[in-house]
Amino acid sequence: MSETLSGQATSTISAVVGRADVLIVGGGLSGAMLAAQLLRLPGRRRILIVEPRAELGRGEAYSATELGHTLNGNAARMSVDPDNADDLTQWLEAFIAKGGWPESDQQHVPVSELFPPRGIFGLYVQQRLAEAREQGAVSGSTAEHVCGEAVDLHIDSSGARLTLADGQCLEGAYAVLATGMFPAARTRQKHSSGLNAAAIDPWDVAAMSRLDPQGTVLIIGSGLTMVDAVVSLEQAGHRGPIRVFSRHGLLPHVRRQPPAWEDFLAADQSIRSPRQLLREVRRQCAAALASGIDWQAPLDTVRAHIGRLWSQASDVQRRQFVRHVRPWWESHHHRSPPLSAELVERLYKEGRLTIEAASLKGLDEPRDGRVSISIRPRGESRARTVTGEALINSTGIEYDWRRVDRPLPQQLLARGLIRPGPLALGIAADPGGAVVDAEGDVSTRLFAMGPPLRGMWWESTAVTDVASQAKALAVRLAQLMDSQKGRG
Ligand SMILES: Cc1cc2nc3c(=O)[nH]c(=O)nc-3n(C[C@H](O)[C@H](O)[C@H](O)COP(=O)(O)OP(=O)(O)OC[C@H]3O[C@@H](n4cnc5c(N)ncnc54)[C@H](O)[C@@H]3O)c2cc1C
Incomplete structure (x- = not known):
């Protein structure tokens, strides 16, 4: 069976695909893992995953081709199986034994x-999806890739109808928004003041290799995307100055392997x-340091409680968190993967990389073919102009769907099918991912998972967040489908 319904017969695609049980919009990690979880459950189901990329399971994060663009957690922390942390x-181990990733033996850990x-993590996700497809096939369940972008959605009491950019329609009893993040660096956004148009993609090593190797590169933002951009520049042969600007001038710490610590939030x-x-x-951190512990x-014990604390908090408390704790958090x-952190530290010590606490005020007219930005250093009242050979925007993610200039978020808002989540981060949903509409009603047909639920949980993006949400949502959808069949 063909895994892709794109290309051939697109003009009759609705006749080809018919009606699915579950339509998944987005085939990154979230979409792939939800499909895998559904395929493993008993019952016969047809799942359609709408995704414009050629491959499922990769999305933005796991389409990386550079070996230096690594996960920010070690393998023991990044299982996609919530029931097996060693997955x-x-x-x-098996991949390396078969000759995959030969460079890994240089690390001696x-x-x-x-x-x-x-990119290798993406292969792992794809293999787990392939295995789930085989398992699902035993009971007649399928998950097919429809290659395209969803641009509109209608919901009624019988289900969902999705319109693709080529005008074709798909129908499903349930629909799930697994559309991921809208990275500032890659998305045409409203209010971006031309920044993205002028900037180089942080992961585009080919574009960076066309720069003057000694030219000054300006980077806006100092989080993990900046770390990736520095890795890309190094790989591209850039050896000139790198000037990083961010509001607080904080660099990510390096991830180490700390020992276990009492889960103090569970206890109190x-x-x-x-x-x-x-x-x-x-x-707690002071107590750890006093006893010689990292x-x-x-800090690592806090992660498991963040969702609960965030969802219990009032909007005032959430704002306090965003304003005062977020930069520190x-x-x-x-945290940064060790090899990337080593590179950043080396360049910093050599004086090639500088980090300045300053906020971006705007993009100026290019001068003599050089990019020119206006920044206001922290604590100063006047802006000044900085020029460089190239600009990289690593300011992260646009979580406010009202500002994302893509058809589907705009249509969903215009139709009142969704409403912004707390603090306008992502979209509102109930604790199990059922989307809340503009009137405040919880949908029985439309669900969401992963980064769109940022406002509900604060942390709803990492591999482990996505993996556990996929499992819980699959169980919920399967129960709904079973009860529907029972009534039918
Ligand atoms: C560069 C980068 C590095 C990261 N590194 C780590 C890490 O080291 N560790 C970690 O835990 N997490 C990391 N993350 C977080 C990571 O995003 C999540 O782990 C995961 O990718 C989220 O999966 P997702 O499928 O929800 O989103 P995505 O991976 O963004 O996938 C969403 C998919 O939806 C598709 N889509 C969007 N809109 C539509 C539409 N209208 N129609 C059809 N398809 C649509 C997109 O094409 C995309 O493929 C990283 C994220 C990024 C961007």
């Missing part, structure tokens, strides 16, 4: 401690506000 380690290239459920949380985390040990929790 990626086991897969990687156990496989569980390796930080795999994201009275901690709820950002202020209480910060105070207790500081106390501060990352207590981003640099301490979203």
Whole structure:
């Protein structure tokens, strides 16, 4: 059976695909893992995954082709199987034994401690999906890739009708928005002031290799995308100055392998506000350091509670968190893989990479073919102009769907099928991912998972978040389908 319904027979695609049980919009990690979980459950189901990329399971993150663009967590932390934390380690051991990723033996650490290239992680996701397809085939379940972009959606009491960019329609009893993140660096966005048009993609090594190797490169943003961009520049042979600007001037810390630490938030459920949380985390980190233990040990226990704390918080508390804790959380929790961190540190020590606390005020007219930006250093009242050979925008993600200039988010908002999530981060949904519409009603047909639920959970993006949501949503959808069949 063909895995792709694109290309051939597109003019009769609705006749070809008929009606699916579940339409998944987006075939990155979320879409692929949801399909895999559904295929493994008993019952016979037809799943259609709409995804414009040629391959499922990769999305933005795992389409990386550079070996230096690695996961930011080691293999033991990145399993896509919520029931088996060693799943990626086991897969990687077999992959390396068969001659895949020969460069891994230069690292001299156990496989569980390796930080795999994201492209190799994409292969792992694809293999798990392929296995689930084989398992599903036994009971007649299928998951097919429809290659295209969904541009509109209608929902009624019987299900969902999805329109693709080529005008074709797909119908499904249920639809799931697994559309991922809209990265600032790659998305045409409203209000981007031309920044993205003037900037080089942080992962485009080919474009970087066309730059003057000694030219100055300006980078906006200092998170993990900046770290990737520095890896890309190094790979492209760039040896000139790199000037990084970000509001707080904080670099991500390097990820180490800290020992286990007591789960203090499980033990004390009275901690709820950002202020209480910060105070207790500081106390725990100080206690760890005083006993010679890495501060990352207590911090890593917080991750499992962030969703609960965020969802219990009031909007005022959430705003406090975003304003006061977020920069610190981003640099301490979203840590850099060791090899990339080593590179950044080396360039910093050599004086080639500088980091300046400053906010971007705008893009100026190019001068003599050079990019020119206006920045305001932290603590100063006046902006100044900085020029360079090239500009890289690594300011991260646009989570506010009202600002994303893509047809589907715009149509969903215009039809009132979705409404912004808390603090306008992603979209609103119930705790199980059923989308809340503009009137405040919880949909019985439309669901979402992964990054679109950022506002519901704060952390809803990492591999482990996506993997556990996929499992829970698959069970929920299967129950709905079974009860529907029972009634029918
Ligand atoms: C560069 C990068 C590096 C990352 N590194 C890590 C890491 O090291 N560790 C970690 O835990 N997490 C990491 N992440 C987070 C990562 O996004 C998630 O782990 C995961 O990719 C989310 O999967 P997703 O399928 O929800 O989103 P995505 O991977 O973004 O996939 C969404 C898919 O939906 C498709 N789509 C969007 N709109 C439509 C539409 N209208 N119609 C059809 N298809 C559509 C897109 O083409 C895309 O392929 C990284 C993210 C990025 C961007």
